[in-house]
Amino acid sequence: MYTGMLHTHKLVVLLFLIHYVVKLVMLQMGKSEQLAKYTKVTKVPEMILSVGFLFSGGYMLFTTMQFTTLMIIKLVCVFASIPLAVIGFKKGNKALATLAVLLILAAYGLGEVNKAKKAGAKVDTTAVSGDAIAVGKTVYNEKCANCHGADGKLGFSGAKDLSATQLTAEQQKELVRKGKNAMPPYGVEVLSDEQLDAVVQYVATLKQ
Ligand code: HEC
CATH class of the missing domain: 1.20.58 (Methane Monooxygenase Hydroxylase; Chain G, domain 1)
Structure with a gap:
């Protein structure tokens, strides 16, 4: 929509x-x-x-x-x-x-x-570096939450529910790098490998 x-x-x-x-x-x-x-x-x-x-x-x-x-x-x-x-x-x-x-x-x-x-825009996570989940949360709130929602369930512009994703961490990383349909790709110039790792770890915490 x-x-x-x-x-x-x-x-x-x-x-x-x-x-x-x-x-x-x-x-x-x-x-x-x-x-x-x-x-x-x-x-x-x-x-x-x-x-x-x-x-x-x-x-x-x-x-x-x-x-x-x-x-x-x-x-x-x-x-x-x-x-x-x-x-x-x-x-x-x-x-x-x-x-x-x-x-x-x-x-x-x-x-x-x-x-x-x-x-x-690059995400600045220097303030929270060290703790992967905290880094992931910062990245998530800045880059992902507008479509996926703070809890992963928003589904804005056709975004998938991240609290129910069946994708493995590797598949998720690939999808984030490449983008899919309405989801934009995030290259290394925007998210470093550590930040990508961290955001996928954070996404895993959204699962119930
Ligand atoms: C502009 C909106 C938008 C933003 C921002 C966005 N996404 Fe998405 N995301 C989508 C859409 C739309 C899909 C569904 C793609 C499809 O399968 O058609 C999706 C799908 C996904 C999936 C696959 C879920 C599944 O089970 O298939 C993952 C994982 C994901 N996004 C993670 C992220 C992460 C991590 C970020 C931040 C770095 C992010 N997204 C930012 C719109 C967005």
Whole structure:
């Protein structure tokens, strides 16, 4: 469900962006007649896109509840761009319309940066090194709990219940390194071999 929403959201955002770039180009080129025609024809699809955008975005926001700074900046960009776009295109104000499109573009870019950062950041376990289970817990809470839940049972975006996994430690390590479906791969640049060992040991403690 989550993955479906994420894809829907991305697609909607991309269509929105293209739609507004087209409108902006017409405005900048002074083709006001074509712009009026285009706006009229796309009125209903645009409404459907807006609803899809808010619905998919809202769904993801409320299921993850991850309000990072980047996410907040992204939301501010999106919500600032709406009135600017409405006024800019209605009044034919090129500066406002351009600003609105730039804000949508910025929000889109931030979404991508956010994603890259989340998967790629190294886990710092220096504070707890020595105790494998403690290291594992730190790694788990930072990298795995958003999908698998603190107890391993969350099942977010199709994640398997880790308290009931039948996989051996070796199979688990391989899966974490390679990733599977919605689960991203974790290479050595993110998790060291010790950290991987530790997180698999920690996962074993989630079993009842
Ligand atoms: C983005 C969400 C996400 C994150 C983050 C994530 N997983 Fe997963 N995980 C999944 C999904 C989805 C599956 C199911 C893959 C499949 O079989 O289709 C899965 C499956 C697994 C399995 C296999 C369980 C089984 O019985 O088949 C293990 C083990 C596992 N994850 C461990 C981890 C560990 C350890 C981490 C942190 C380093 C982690 N996962 C981070 C989504 C995630």
